Every structure is written in structure tokens, then in C-alpha cells.
Amino acid sequence: MVLYILVSIIAYFIGSVSFAVIFSRKFAGFDVRDKGSKGAGATNVLRTAGAKIALLTLVCDILKGIIAIVVAIIIGKIWTEIDMDILKYLAGFFAILGHTFPIFFEFRGGKGVATALGVLVTLNWKIGLICLIFGLIIIVITKMVSVGSILSAILYPILTIFMADVEFGAVIISILIALFVIFNHRENLKRIKNGTENKLNFKN
Numbered sequence: 001m002v003l004y005i006l007v008s009i010i011a012y013f014i015g016s017v018s019f020a021v022i023f024s025r026k027f028a029g030f031d032v033r034d035k036g037s038k039g040a041g042a043t044n045v046l047r048t049a050g051a052k053i054a055l056l057t058l059v060c061d062i063l064k065g066i067i068a069i070v071v072a073i074i075i076g077k078i079w080t081e082i083d084m085d086i087l088k089y090l091a092g093f094f095a096i097l098g099h100t101f102p103i104f105f106e107f108r109g110g111k112g113v114a115t116a117l118g119v120l121v122t123l124n125w126k127i128g129l130i131c132l133i134f135g136l137i138i139i140v141i142t143k144m145v146s147v148g149s150i151l152s153a154i155l156y157p158i159l160t161i162f163m164a165d166v167e168f169g170a171v172i173i174s175i176l177i178a179l180f181v182i183f184n185h186r187e188n189l190k191r192i193k194n195g196t197e198n199k200l201n202f203k204n
Helices: 002-015 019-028 042-049 051-076 084-100 113-123 125-142 145-163 168-184 186-194
Strands: none
Touching (some): 002 051, 002 084, 019 042, 019 051, 042 051, 051 084, 051 113, 084 168, 113 125, 113 145, 125 145, 145 168, 145 186, 168 186
16 A cells, blocks of 8 residues: 555656746746646647647647656555556556646646546557557547547546556546546636637648
């Protein structure tokens, strides 16, 4: 139990490093949370600070998810009688939690999609790749990042159940990850319902 708690705390701290805030302050001279959708994620950085900073933010946010899982694996190998799947899935969940509620940045973060992608790809690259491609297709069709993110989140635990060779506990955590990402898009869901959700312009 102590190991699970330790890994969860470390993963949360890793997730709490908000690159959207760091890069927007350093390269654009403002806090991205004060502009656009107020979110500390790559999408809002793209809209407010430009593609280069957004791409850098995206890569670093994905890496947070990857690093959290890798750290869990390294720590888990030190102890015996540990359910490695549970340990990795917990690390993934808490990395996303840290991204959304970063302790280093007044608990005001992003929606956790990029970090979740890093988590998914590291836990099971086939499932992660399917979710990524599916999400991108939905984004291209709808021109809404939120729709692609939400539908990919729904797909994730379904694929985990049928494709991942993991125990029941890991499946439950995959469902929690999906629900948490969907919960983070609650305002987007309201805007989608009202027809006011922001859309990407692929012509620019």
C-alpha cells in the first residue's frame, strides 16, 4: 500500500508541472490561463500563443504521462508482491490529476488530454495508437478538439477491456481515467450542446 501511495504522489507531482503556463509566460509574456478558454493546455496555447509554443507544450505534456509510468515501473521493480499493472495505471491517473489540478500552479491546470495520451501509449501502445487515430479523425470531421478527446476517452476503457491483458483493478482505473477526462470537458459539453463550441480553422 505504501508503494502505491508513493508512486501516486510522485506521478501527481510530475503531472503538476504545467508546461502551458511555463512556456506561455516565458515565450509569449502572459499566463495562458488568462486568455482564450482559460485552460492550461496545448489547444489554448495554440489559439493564444501560436503553433510553435503549442507544439512544444503538447510534446512536454505527453512526456509527463510517459515519465510517470516509467517511474512507476522502475520503482515497482524494487519491490516484490506488487501488482505492476495497478501501479502503472495509478501513476497514469495521478499524472492526469496533477495536470488538471497542479499543486505548483494554484491548482488551475488543463484537461489532461495530452498527458492522458502519453499514459495510454505507454500502458499499451496499440490502444494508445487506436485512440489517437480515432480522436484525430473525429477532430478533422467535427473541427472540435473537445469532441475528439471525449469520444477517445470513451473508447479507451472499452479497448482496455477487450485488448489489454490486465486485472479487474486496472480496468476500473482505466474507466476512472476516461470519466475524469470527460468530466474535465464538462464546459465543452455545454458549449457543444448550445452550438457555441470553438472550432479549429484548418485553412490558416
